[in-house]
Each structure stands twice: as C-alpha cells, then as structure tokens.
C-alpha cells in the first residue's frame with residue numbers, strides 16, 4: 754500500500770528563522786512561504802531529490818500549536834507517505850483499527866492532492882500523513 758516518502762515535516766516556531774537555517778547554514782533551496790489556513794499552518798518545502806522537508810509554522814487555530822507548546826524549539830512532527838488510492842488506503846486502515854483524524858475525509862494538501870492523517874498512537878508514536886500519489 755505504501756509508496757515513496759513524500760516528506761518529513763518539522764514544526765517550527767518561526768518559519769523565517771528556520772528557512773534561513775536551511776538556506777544559509779545547510780545550503781538548501783527553500784520555497785516561498787505558503788499560508789494554508791484550512792490546515793492551520795504556513796509551510797515551506799526543501800526538495801532533497803529523494804524526498805522533501807516540510808517546515809510548518811502555526812497559523813490561526815492550528816493543530817501544531819499544542820505540539821509547539823510541548824516542544825518550544827520545534828521538532829519532527831510527521832512523515833508523509835504516498836499511496837496510489839487514498840480512499841482504499843483509508844478503508845483498509847480503518848478496518849484494521851487505525852484512527853483516521855478529523856472527519857475521515859481527505860482534505861487537499863500542500864501539493865494540491867488529497868491527504869489524510871493517522872493517529873500517532875496507532876503508529877509507534879509517529880503522526881502519519883497519507884498523500885494521494
């Protein structure tokens with residue numbers, strides 16, 4: 754069911770400062786910030802060729818606010834795996850007892866494709882995002 758690793762997401766308190774670290778210290782190419790109010794985040798991507806790093810800063814009523822309250826300097830927030838059929842993946846995971854977050858229906862993610870999130874307690878303490886390939 755799982756395809757490639759689309760991205761690893763890092764929650765950060767200050768996306769401009771975090772982007773500067775990736776750009777100036779690590780020598781990476783960082784995209785312009787994109788506000789995604791429907792997800793409660795501002796996001797930038799760093800393309801590494803084999804996968805991407807996604808930096809996330811809270812925006813408005815954000816699902817990453819509680820995470821940053823516990824980890825004020827930021828930290829690894831989720832991994833995103835591609836799947837060929839997100840509805841088939843959701844139904845298979847739900848049947849296996851995994852908890853799909855939100856109302857269970859995919860939202861359109863940062864790449865314009867449907868995404869879903871799976872509860873971290875069902876996946877060894879790691880929040881998992883699925884993205885339609």
Ligand SMILES: CC[C@@H](C(=O)O)C(=O)SCCNC(=O)CCNC(=O)[C@H](O)C(C)(C)COP(=O)(O)OP(=O)(O)OC[C@H]1O[C@@H](n2cnc3c(N)ncnc32)[C@H](O)[C@@H]1OP(=O)(O)O
Pocket residue numbers: 762789792794796807809816817819820829830831833854855861862863864868870872873874878879880882
């Ligand atoms: C940019 C768009 C999109 C993309 O296309 O890439 C994105 O990536 S958007 C990214 C942000 N969106 C989301 O994270 C949506 C899904 N997240 C959620 O629904 C919630 O954040 C959550 C995962 C259900 C956590 O909810 P919250 O209310 O903040 O915390 P809880 O107290 O309910 O947490 C329960 C439990 O889980 C632990 N936890 C929380 N977040 C994480 C995490 N990121 N990784 C690992 N564990 C996490 C939390 O610590 C609690 O554990 P205990 O303290 O042991 O109870």
Ligand SMILES: [Co+2]
Pocket residue numbers: 760762807831833882
């Ligand atoms: Co993501």
